[in-house]
Amino acid sequence: xxxVLTILINGLVFGSVYALLSMGLSTQYGVARILNIAHxxxxxxxxxxxxxxxxxxxxxxxxxxxxxxxILFVIGFALHRTLFKRVRDISPNAAxxxxxxxxxxxxxxxxxxxLMRIKWGSQTTGYSFMAYPVSIGGAxxxxxxxxxxxxxxxxxxxxxxxxxxxxxxxxxxxxAQDPVAARMLGVKINRxxxxxxxxxxxxxxxxxxxxxxxxxxxxxxxxNYTVIAVIVVVxxxxxxxxxxxxxxxxxxxxGTAVNSYDPSIMxxxxxxxILVLLIVRPKGLLGR
Amino acid sequence: xxxxxxxxxxxxxxxxxxxxxxCVAAFxxxxxxxxxxxxxxxTASILMYIILSLSWTFFxxxxxxxxxxxxxxxxxxxxxxxILGRYIPLPAAMLVAAAAGFLIAAGxxxxxxxxxxxxxxxxxxxxxxxxxxxxxxxxxRFFHTKGRIVTSGDFTFVYYCILAVFVILLIAAVIxxxxxxxxxxxxxxxxxxxxxxxxxxxxxxxxxxxxxSAAPVSAVGAAMATRVGYIDPNIAFNxxxxxxPVLMAIFGGTHSLYGPVFGALVLTLLEEKLIRGYQEYxxxxxxxxxxxxxxxxxxxxxxxxxxxxLKLRRRLRPRSxxxxxxxxxxx
Numbered sequence: 001x002x003x004v005l006t007i008l009i010n011g012l013v014f015g016s017v018y019a020l021l022s023m024g025l026s027t028q029y030g031v032a033r034i035l036n037i038a039h040x041x042x043x044x045x046x047x048x049x050x051x052x053x054x055x056x057x058x059x060x061x062x063x064x065x066x067x068x069x070x071i072l073f074v075i076g077f078a079l080h081r082t083l084f085k086r087v088r089d090i091s092p093n094a095a096x097x098x099x100x101x102x103x104x105x106x107x108x109x110x111x112x113x114x115l116m117r118i119k120w121g122s123q124t125t126g127y128s129f130m131a132y133p134v135s136i137g138g139a140x141x142x143x144x145x146x147x148x149x150x151x152x153x154x155x156x157x158x159x160x161x162x163x164x165x166x167x168x169x170x171x172x173x174x175x176a177q178d179p180v181a182a183r184m185l186g187v188k189i190n191r192x193x194x195x196x197x198x199x200x201x202x203x204x205x206x207x208x209x210x211x212x213x214x215x216x217x218x219x220x221x222x223x224n225y226t227v228i229a230v231i232v233v234v235x236x237x238x239x240x241x242x243x244x245x246x247x248x249x250x251x252x253x254x255g256t257a258v259n260s261y262d263p264s265i266m267x268x269x270x271x272x273x274i275l276v277l278l279i280v281r282p283k284g285l286l287g288r
Numbered sequence: 289x290x291x292x293x294x295x296x297x298x299x300x301x302x303x304x305x306x307x308x309x310x311c312v313a314a315f316x317x318x319x320x321x322x323x324x325x326x327x328x329x330x331t332a333s334i335l336m337y338i339i340l341s342l343s344w345t346f347f348x349x350x351x352x353x354x355x356x357x358x359x360x361x362x363x364x365x366x367x368x369x370x371i372l373g374r375y376i377p378l379p380a381a382m383l384v385a386a387a388a389g390f391l392i393a394a395g396x397x398x399x400x401x402x403x404x405x406x407x408x409x410x411x412x413x414x415x416x417x418x419x420x421x422x423x424x425x426x427x428x429r430f431f432h433t434k435g436r437i438v439t440s441g442d443f444t445f446v447y448y449c450i451l452a453v454f455v456i457l458l459i460a461a462v463i464x465x466x467x468x469x470x471x472x473x474x475x476x477x478x479x480x481x482x483x484x485x486x487x488x489x490x491x492x493x494x495x496x497x498x499x500x501s502a503a504p505v506s507a508v509g510a511a512m513a514t515r516v517g518y519i520d521p522n523i524a525f526n527x528x529x530x531x532x533p534v535l536m537a538i539f540g541g542t543h544s545l546y547g548p549v550f551g552a553l554v555l556t557l558l559e560e561k562l563i564r565g566y567q568e569y570x571x572x573x574x575x576x577x578x579x580x581x582x583x584x585x586x587x588x589x590x591x592x593x594x595x596x597x598l599k600l601r602r603r604l605r606p607r608s609x610x611x612x613x614x615x616x617x618x619x
Contacts, residue, residue, distance in 0.1 A: 103582045110575025114568040227414045267421045
């Protein structure tokens with residue numbers, strides 16, 4: 001019983017981080033049609049910014065969301081306004097743009113990862129935060145894990161409220177549904193796409209801050225986050241935010257269960273799930 | 289005879305290219321005899337990259353479905369040589385590797401190439417990490433080891449094995465360009481709906497092309513394994529081996545055979561100069577090259593060279609009309 005509870009709660013903790021990891025990617029792909037392979041690097045960058053702030057200035061890690069979030073929103077917004085806009089203009093059709101955008105994202109990935117390697121080296125980094133155990137129903141948990149879960153859940157809810165209740169959020173959803181119709185109805189499509197890319201960066205920053213609280217990281221771990229985010233997004237349905245959240249939690253719980261059996265096959269199990277999904281229901285759990 | 293006639297280029301320009309190609313092949317064939325061992329080894333790795341980027345271009349350049357699985361097939365080849373190397377000679381192991389690469393690619397294609405869009409890229413993207421994890425798990429669980437020693441071979445012999453793959457690949461690529469199959473692929477890349485409308489079995493064509501493009505990669509992987517001496521899943525399934533061929537092909541240009549060859553040549557030389565001590569800078573340069581190539585050189589270095597050449601020719605011979613030598617096919 002304790003074992004089930006441990007897996008369940010740890011699964012929820014991981015699931016909330018997975019959901020957060022993938023929401024940014026999902027927003028970027030859903031509207032701007034860019035599969036941002038540099039997403040994991042954005043996350044690691046936020047982790048490093050948090051680490052610098054916490055160890056140098058001694059601030060609470062949560063305040064780093066303001067700094068890292070602002071920086072990464074600007075980076076994302078600027079990247080779309082310059083690079084991806086240009087690629088979109090020269091691409092003959094939508095399919096060609098998706099291909100080219102992935103390649104450009106690769107370039108960004110290379111540059112960002114190696115700038116971080118020059119700045120911070122490639123050794124594992126981390127700091128201690130809320131390192132004391134909490135007991136729930138007889139099972140022991142790290143206090144910081146529960147904190148991460150609570151905060152990730154808050155961000156997921158806030159983001160969904162933003163999408164459903166604000167004017168910008170509504171134009172984002174409109175652009176995701178049908179860019180041409182949205183444009184005819186007065187949505188400034190280029191601006192919305194750039195904002196979405198910026199929001200992707202902001203959500204990556206949130207994920208990066210939370211990850212830095214709970215686990216160690218290094219300048220080379222970014223790709224692992226990207227792979228997990230991509231798997232979550234595909235399972236949830238490309239471009240579906242709620243799908244990403246749902247599949248994030250599913251994979252979090254499945255992943256934790258597999259982890260307690262044999263950690264080295266977690267990715268293999270995730271891949272098997274995707275394999276079955278692509279055969280049975282390629283559009284994902286909640287995809288249109 | 290009719291077949292040879294169909295395959296051989298029918299124009300003066302085509303024959304010139306073929307002649308140049310034969311000269312290059314002949315030069316590469318006698319090369320180990322006249323060069324130092326180091327140069328031979330280095331040339332072998334240039335050839336390896338050329339094969340990888342040509343294979344990538346053969347499928348992804350034509351169809352627009354971006355594959356990031358090169359490292360997977362390369363690693364599979366390495367493991368096949370590591371397992372079979374001490375029982376059978378290298379060329380035989382390379383054939384087995386090619387067959388394995390072909391079959392595995394066909395399986396992956398059958399699942400992901402039915403679907404349009406980014407699913408294929410997404411799947412191949414994680415495939416390398418998946419194999420890394422899976423092979424490591426199998427090795428530890430069933431063989432109680434992390435890595436394997438590979439029997440090393442004579443480097444001149446390895447060089448000739450890689451050269452053979454290169455020549456076969458070039459011949460196949462040239463034949464393919466004018467074949468029904470090659471044209472069907474190009475058609476899919478331009479407009480998949482139209483391709484389906486005019487009777488191309490798009491799914492089957494894509495799967496077959498992807499499988500064919502994996503075979504030489506696995507074969508070269510088997511050959512290069514003998515040079516490494518020791519492999520483990522992290523060495524064999526190195527993501528960089530997926531990225532480099534893409535970069536080389538995009539930089540060189542995917543619209544001709546010269547593009548990937550040129551891209552591989554330039555970037556391998558750059559890698560050789562910068563890899564020691566400046567690895568981060570070299571990767572940053574690669575990232576920048578990728579971005580610049582995609583956003584400003586849609587046809588790559590080869591495309592730029594061609595347009596410069598055409599402009600010069602127009603200026604030198606202002607009144608000559610472009611001859612109709614089948615050049616219309618390019619646009």
